[in-house]
Amino acid sequence: MTKSDKKTVTEAVDHDTYTVTVKPLTFKLDGEKDFTLTVDKAKIATATDGLKDFLYNGSETSYVNDAVAYTGEDVATPAVQYPVLNADGTVKKEDGKVVYAELASDMYNVVSIKNSDGKAVKAAKDAGTYTVKIALTDKASKNYELKDAEFTFMVQKYKPFLDVEPPAWYASPLETAKMNNYVNGVGNTGLFSPNADITRADAVCVLFNMAGGKLNADGEFGFTEDTGYVTGFSDVDGHAYFAKALAWAKAAGVANGSNGQFRPYDKITREEFASLLANFAKVKGDYVAVDADAVLGSATDYTAWAKANGIMGNNGSAIDGTGNITRAQVAAMAVNYQPEKL
Incomplete structure (x- = not known):
């Protein structure tokens, strides 16, 4: 087999036109027969739709609704993504959504970045819309072809929930x-309901999210199609949205319940959440008991621990340990204890 430049090769890989010579071994031909084979360039169409449903986390660039969160610093150019095709050339979809792949960074160079005024900038920083133009490297251009070489993205102030405004005391911890x-928000509404009381089940879900799948549970933490997750509590449906989180919490010793029940839909008090958070700290191995009387005069050990470690009561007001805790307060305590995710 030979390429267009007459060089002999053993396989057709790169874009080119190949001449294949067939020589008979176990059959007869009237002389040698040749045919040509052309390997076309793969066409890549860049896209930004694949940037949806990700969040900026402060350490790596990711996105919300095609927008990058403003940080006051230069923003890394979004990775180039393109829609994956099926064998028949149609766009691949999963659950009705287009599947995107990331173009290897060594296959292209960023030619220019322009702001919404059309002016070239070294990097995206200020809020606004940016247009990025790319070009394939010489090596990549041998086998690939860009159908479009530009894509846009936005830099905007990150707002986690529609009902959380910056003046509120909880805006910053909720953002973190x-x-x-x-x-997470309330369903798909984009709201958080920060001042609403939180249920015991949702409080456990927060702790499970804080664990990030990196803290193992030593106890029973199983799942079956029939019964769902094994939570160890008689009043919990193993298929409930919070069942996996509660199964982990029970197995890890974070949640214990009472008389074999957990009462997942009951509201949770401040001292009860402090207790759960303290148990979580024990799982992580960084819980140190404090003198409750010395810290608050009179309080549960776990409430005093939370106060002593700056997890709750930072605004100088009374702790009110027996009062229900709100969704915003739970988020704030979670961030006060663990400001960076595992």
């Missing part, structure tokens, strides 16, 4: 909690 994936 959302970035760290400790908390």
Whole structure:
């Protein structure tokens, strides 16, 4: 087999036109027969739709609704992504969504970055829309072809939830909690309901998210199709949205319940959440008991621990350990204890 430049090769890989010579071994031909084979360039169409549903986490660049969170620093140019094709050339989809792949960074160079005024900039920083132009490297261009060489992305102030405004005391910790994936909104509404009381089940979900799948549970933590997750609590459906989190919490010793029940839909008090958080700290191996009387005069050991470690009561007001804790307060305590995700 020979390439267009007459060089002999054993396989057709790179873009080119090949001449294949067939020589009979176990059959007869009237002389040698040749045919040509052309390997076309693969066409790559860049896209930004694949940037959705990710969050900026402060250490690596990722995105929300095609927008990068403003940090005050230069923003890394988003990775070039393109839609994956099926064998028949149609765009691949999973659950109705287009599947995207990331173009290897050594296959292209960033030619230019322009802001919304059309001016060339060295890097995206200020809020606004940026247009990125790329070009394939010489090596990549041998076998690939760009259908479009530009894509746009936005830099905008990150707002975790529609009902959380910056003036609120909880805006900053909620932003961190959302970035760290400790908390989620209310369904698909984009809201958080920060001042609403939180249930015991949702509080455990926050702790499970804080564990990030990196803290192992020593106890029973199984799952079956029939019964769902094994939580160890008689009043919990193993298929409930919080069942996996609660199964982990029970197995790890974070949640214990009472009389074999957990009461997942009950509200949780401040001192009860402090207790769960203290148990979580024990799982991590960084819990150190404090003198409750010395810290607060009178309080549960875990509430005093939370106060002594700056996890709760930082605004100088009364702890009110027996009062229900709000969703915003849980997020704040989670961030105060573990400001960076595992």
